[in-house]
Amino acid sequence: MFTATWSQLLSYLFGVCLFSISFLVFLNSSVSFVITDLIGKKDGVGNAVGTLGFVDELVALLACPLWGMASDRIGVRSVCVLGYAIVGLALFLFVQASNVFPQLLLARIFFSLGGAATSTMVTAVLPSMVSLGETPTLDTTVANASGNGPLTPPSPLSEVAITQHRHRRTNNNGIKISAGAANSPSTTRVAGFVGLFTGCGALVALGLFLPLPAFFGERGIDKGSAVAYSYYIVGAIAFIVCLVCILGLRNLRGEETKSWSWHHKNNTKQTSSPKVLLEAINLGFTTPQLALAYIGGFVARASSVGISLFIPLYVNAYFVSSNRCRELVHSPGEVKEGCRRAYILAAELSGVSQLIALFFAPVFGYLADRSRRFNVPILLAAIAGIIGYLALALLRSPEPSGPNGTPAVFIVVCLLGISQIGSIVCSLGLLGRYVLTPSPRTSNSHGLQSDSPRYEVTDSSESCREVTETSSLLRQDSETYDTREHIKGSIAGVYSLAGGAGILLLTKLGGYLFDVASPSAPFYMLSGFNGILLLFGFGCGISETYRNNHKLNH
Numbered sequence: 001m002f003t004a005t006w007s008q009l010l011s012y013l014f015g016v017c018l019f020s021i022s023f024l025v026f027l028n029s030s031v032s033f034v035i036t037d038l039i040g041k042k043d044g045v046g047n048a049v050g051t052l053g054f055v056d057e058l059v060a061l062l063a064c065p066l067w068g069m070a071s072d073r074i075g076v077r078s079v080c081v082l083g084y085a086i087v088g089l090a091l092f093l094f095v096q097a098s099n100v101f102p103q104l105l106l107a108r109i110f111f112s113l114g115g116a117a118t119s120t121m122v123t124a125v126l127p128s129m130v131s132l133g134e135t136p137t138l139d140t141t142v143a144n145a146s147g148n149g150p151l152t153p154p155s156p157l158s159e160v161a162i163t164q165h166r167h168r169r170t171n172n173n174g175i176k177i178s179a180g181a182a183n184s185p186s187t188t189r190v191a192g193f194v195g196l197f198t199g200c201g202a203l204v205a206l207g208l209f210l211p212l213p214a215f216f217g218e219r220g221i222d223k224g225s226a227v228a229y230s231y232y233i234v235g236a237i238a239f240i241v242c243l244v245c246i247l248g249l250r251n252l253r254g255e256e257t258k259s260w261s262w263h264h265k266n267n268t269k270q271t272s273s274p275k276v277l278l279e280a281i282n283l284g285f286t287t288p289q290l291a292l293a294y295i296g297g298f299v300a301r302a303s304s305v306g307i308s309l310f311i312p313l314y315v316n317a318y319f320v321s322s323n324r325c326r327e328l329v330h331s332p333g334e335v336k337e338g339c340r341r342a343y344i345l346a347a348e349l350s351g352v353s354q355l356i357a358l359f360f361a362p363v364f365g366y367l368a369d370r371s372r373r374f375n376v377p378i379l380l381a382a383i384a385g386i387i388g389y390l391a392l393a394l395l396r397s398p399e400p401s402g403p404n405g406t407p408a409v410f411i412v413v414c415l416l417g418i419s420q421i422g423s424i425v426c427s428l429g430l431l432g433r434y435v436l437t438p439s440p441r442t443s444n445s446h447g448l449q450s451d452s453p454r455y456e457v458t459d460s461s462e463s464c465r466e467v468t469e470t471s472s473l474l475r476q477d478s479e480t481y482d483t484r485e486h487i488k489g490s491i492a493g494v495y496s497l498a499g500g501a502g503i504l505l506l507t508k509l510g511g512y513l514f515d516v517a518s519p520s521a522p523f524y525m526l527s528g529f530n531g532i533l534l535l536f537g538f539g540c541g542i543s544e545t546y547r548n549n550h551k552l553n554h
Helices: 004-021 023-038 043-075 076-094 100-128 187-209 211-216 223-248 274-286 290-321 331-339 338-370 376-394 409-434 484-515 521-553
Strands: 454-459 465-466 477-483
Touching: 004 023, 004 076, 004 100, 004 187, 004 223, 004 484, 023 076, 023 187, 023 211, 023 223, 043 076, 043 100, 043 274, 043 484, 076 100, 076 223, 076 477, 100 187, 100 331, 100 409, 100 484, 211 223, 211 338, 223 521, 274 409, 274 484, 290 338, 290 376, 290 484, 290 521, 338 376, 338 409, 376 409, 376 521, 409 484, 484 521
Parallel strands: none
Antiparallel strands: 454 465, 454 477
16 A cells, blocks of 8 residues: 555654644644733734734635645655745744734744645645555566566456556566556545544644643743743744654655756656646546545635634634623634633533544545545535534534533534544545546646656557557557646645635635624535535546446447
């Protein structure tokens, strides 16, 4: 399943994935303390935090595709290193600010650039971790000295994917090894662990990073200095992760031709062209499976906001309407200060949801790997989201007890966690599988050339061979295949772009409807998002089944 070495895999999971979200969680949760305890601003804190958060998402929305395009040129390792270096430096600069505007705002923009790089690379590095499964077979044909001996292909009735991993190779005993036709990239199982480690990253931020100011405060250090020391420590950890990426992500598969040099002999300028980004966007409109991955990323990121932001506000709104809190607040941080009971209940509901999500991350990875044709797991995640968000919106009380409360609220938030992690894992798996699975090569509208190895299937002789400049001219009745690894960064950037759009749409429109319509409005929106995911996923499954049956009949 893996082509990566243990050092590469561990660096990816424990470095890139684990910390991709932890620094953002720490910053979002502690920025109010920077404003109040370090800068000394006491009024308009909620508005300042909201503005900084909105600018962060807006910058990330624009930066993610650009970082993805850059990784196609200089490599995912270089972008990971740059991203964590920027994050570390931004955390140092954050506590040097003496005012919110413009100093803290500029520091937040700088941090957002680094955070966009790290979050995009979680997706972009994934295809380099896995390969097509291989099944050793004996071949009575002896390879000739030039290595261009004939190959017996899989049956035309099977789901054929010809890549460099299906190219004939000879082991030390002189026995040919070819890949089984039925196997395809196992990105979904790895995606399950990616979801698990990113979730654990949030726990690292909440359990280790956030208590740091209190830790220093208990030792007699003033509040402002305690916050500053905490940011220095977390920033130093970001530089350590940067070093891990430098050492651990060397020599990744598919990254050999990428370089900082514009005159690298094996590279082309086309991989850094905006046309590559346009191709990644266009593929979302022409390829149902990739479009499903983009929509899944949109729903997953929107769901994360629904759980972390709108559940606390919804709980607080309920307590205010029942005269159990003094005033309605507009951020989770204000919930903690304004209504202690509401904060505890919101933390319980959000915590249960995230705990269930961690548990189901590898489960969805396994299920998605077993159900590749109809994408059943992502449909189940969408159904869980539709039911969960509708049920939460219709509950008379978010409390598990009391006159209108019910313990079923915990079942509801469990469904939300299942929906969120299912969308994350399945969409990542779909994206990685699409990048690695070869498809018939066609000339695209942008005139891009692929750096990926290409292979051809010849119908008349039922043989396959690697395409070279001369061999491709010898036969006209052959079909060439290639992967999308040469634009995997741009595809990952568009995936992150879709997720950022989900966050912005739910944050702004959902927040507006929360105020003017109903506190349940964001949950109705999220239920609708999952409904769109369900319908599109179901349509993709039917289309794929029809296409495969059509191939079998012809």
